Amino acid sequence: MDSTNIFLYLLVSSFLLLIFHLLRTTTRRKLHLPPGNLGLPFLGETLQLISAYKTENPEPFIDDRVSKYGTVFTTHVFGEPTVFSADPDINKFILQNEGRIFESSYPGSISNLLGRHSLLLMKGSLHKRMHSLTMSFANSMIIRDHLLVDIDRLVRLNMDAWTGRVLLMEEAKKITFQLTVKQLMSFDPCEWTENLMKEYMLVIEGFFTIPLPIFSTTYRRAIQARGKVAEALGLVVRERKKETEKGDRKNDMLAALLDEEGDSGGGFSDEQIVDFMLALLVAGYETTSTIMTLAVKFLTENPSALAQLKEEHDEIRARKGEEETLQWDDYKSMSFTQCVVNETLRIANIISGVFRRAMRDVSIKGYTIPKGWRVFASLRAVHMDHDHFKDARTFNPWRWQTNSGSSSCSSVNVFSPFGGGPRRCPGAELGRVELSVFLHHMVTRFSWVLAEQDKLVFFPTTRTQKRYPIIVQRRNPVEANS
Numbered sequence: 001m002d003s004t005n006i007f008l009y010l011l012v013s014s015f016l017l018l019i020f021h022l023l024r025t026t027t028r029r030k031l032h033l034p035p036g037n038l039g040l041p042f043l044g045e046t047l048q049l050i051s052a053y054k055t056e057n058p059e060p061f062i063d064d065r066v067s068k069y070g071t072v073f074t075t076h077v078f079g080e081p082t083v084f085s086a087d088p089d090i091n092k093f094i095l096q097n098e099g100r101i102f103e104s105s106y107p108g109s110i111s112n113l114l115g116r117h118s119l120l121l122m123k124g125s126l127h128k129r130m131h132s133l134t135m136s137f138a139n140s141m142i143i144r145d146h147l148l149v150d151i152d153r154l155v156r157l158n159m160d161a162w163t164g165r166v167l168l169m170e171e172a173k174k175i176t177f178q179l180t181v182k183q184l185m186s187f188d189p190c191e192w193t194e195n196l197m198k199e200y201m202l203v204i205e206g207f208f209t210i211p212l213p214i215f216s217t218t219y220r221r222a223i224q225a226r227g228k229v230a231e232a233l234g235l236v237v238r239e240r241k242k243e244t245e246k247g248d249r250k251n252d253m254l255a256a257l258l259d260e261e262g263d264s265g266g267g268f269s270d271e272q273i274v275d276f277m278l279a280l281l282v283a284g285y286e287t288t289s290t291i292m293t294l295a296v297k298f299l300t301e302n303p304s305a306l307a308q309l310k311e312e313h314d315e316i317r318a319r320k321g322e323e324e325t326l327q328w329d330d331y332k333s334m335s336f337t338q339c340v341v342n343e344t345l346r347i348a349n350i351i352s353g354v355f356r357r358a359m360r361d362v363s364i365k366g367y368t369i370p371k372g373w374r375v376f377a378s379l380r381a382v383h384m385d386h387d388h389f390k391d392a393r394t395f396n397p398w399r400w401q402t403n404s405g406s407s408s409c410s411s412v413n414v415f416s417p418f419g420g421g422p423r424r425c426p427g428a429e430l431g432r433v434e435l436s437v438f439l440h441h442m443v444t445r446f447s448w449v450l451a452e453q454d455k456l457v458f459f460p461t462t463r464t465q466k467r468y469p470i471i472v473q474r475r476n477p478v479e480a481n482s
């Protein structure tokens with residue numbers, strides 16, 4: 001190469017570079033991604049996120065980025081660049097536009113465990129139909145007329161066996177599992193349900209082995225256990241079909257699913273029904289049992305809140321006999337309890353946010369989310385934001401008392417522990433009722449102390465490290481009208 005050639009080469013290549021650079025900045029400007037840091041290649045900021053969420057105070061992960069970039073920023077977590085939203089309006093936009101602009105998006109390892117036909121993975125009109133079917137099985141009227149009596153009975157039954165040291169998280173899980181099995185297919189606790197729960201717990205463990213599922217024994221065991229659980233449920237479905245043919249009609253979720261089969265929309269296969277039931281077991285289990293445990297934890301740490309709650313429930317119990325079942329009116333009269341429930345949901349953030357994928361380029365608040373990108377609508381970030389809740393990081397159930405004058409809730413959009421839009425949790429009311437009934441029996445029948453210091457963590461799920469061990473002592477029965 002002589003010198004002219006080299007000169008020409010340099011000229012051309014710098015020209016190309018310049019064009020390339022210009023093009024890149026213009027597409028960037030046109031797209032205008034939210035600001036942020038993608039971190040390391042492949043890992044991105046996943047490790048920072050995990051280490052923050054493994055502590056009792058994960059807030060700095062979000063706080064740091066919000067103060068640097070604002071409430072919507074770009075990061076790279078769990079293998080993909082992700083737009084992270086800590087903004088209530090953007091979250092609402094994401095949730096409301098489910099199926100039109102965004103769709104739910106779960107990692108493959110989770111989909112395998114859920115099954116192809118689970119509600120969480122369904123899309124489009126089938127999702128709509130199944131979502132409303134779930135709603136029709138768990139709405140207030142159904143809870144009032146059918147589910148409440150079993151909730152009350154099974155909570156009592158389990159608590160009857162409590163003495164001395166109790167691992168609250170384990171007990172809450174047992175209760176929640178039994179409740180769901182009863183609601184889905186009318187089985188009372190027995191050896192069969194216990195075996196089912198053992199296999200089921202192996203499946204659950206598989207959900208939280210994130211990085212390389214193919215190499216993980218926990219994951220393989222979970223897939224195997226899923227096969228067994230599905231087999232057991234499949235048997236139940238077939239048995240039930242026979243019973244139904246004989247004219248024996250039960251009133252539960254399985255019956256509702258089988259009823260759907262006859263109509264013109266086309267029936268469901270056994271596999272579809274099994275996946276659907278398994279998804280309901282998963283969705284209600286971790287969430288409700290964790291919220292029960294954490295409500296007790298927060299109350300234990302706040303004696304005056306606990307005292308006020310006790311007073312409310314002693315009053316309700318005093319109106320009734322010792323063994324009398326709670327009625328819907330009793331539930332409706334638990335006004336302070338509902339403050340405790342909301343405040344626990346707000347502070348605990350069991351589901352810290354939801355993952356979605358943009359179905360097309362989306363412009364919002366001056367930024368563009370490119371088609372195909374992951375977004376994470378963080379519910380937690382909004383619940384913990386001082387702009388939306390005064391002293392946002394303190395447990396304060398009184399903030400929910402409407403007559404307190406200093407309403408700390410700036411708008412309805414900012415509190416969404418159950419998500420929103422077409423995928424809003426269909427078990428929201430059921431979860432609230434189960435927690436309220438649990439708290440009623442807990443405070444009217446027992447006093448307790450913490451057995452060991454325990455720590456709250458938020459990864460891989462929201463939980464306390466030692467399953468919240470407490471020492472319980474039976475209270476004297478609440479005297480009627482004393």
Ligand code: HEM
Pocket residue numbers: 104119120121131134138279280283284285287288291350351354355417418419420422423424425426427428430431432
């Ligand atoms: C108190 C505890 C609970 C909390 C905090 C909670 C929270 C949530 C949230 C945030 C979502 C939205 C997920 C998303 O948008 O991707 C959701 C969905 C769902 N929840 Fe719950 N949930 C609770 C209890 C329950 C219970 C008891 C059931 C049982 C019926 C249940 C069944 C479901 C189902 C089936 C979905 C999927 C809905 C869909 O994709 O259409 N949840 N839950």
Ligand SMILES: *[C@@H]1O[C@H](CO)[C@@H](O)[C@H](O)[C@H]1NC(C)=O
Pocket residue numbers: 335338339342400401402415
């Ligand atoms: C609890 O939050 C819900 C919104 O999810 C709200 O409708 C309800 O009024 C709140 N309850 C209390 C006691 O403030």
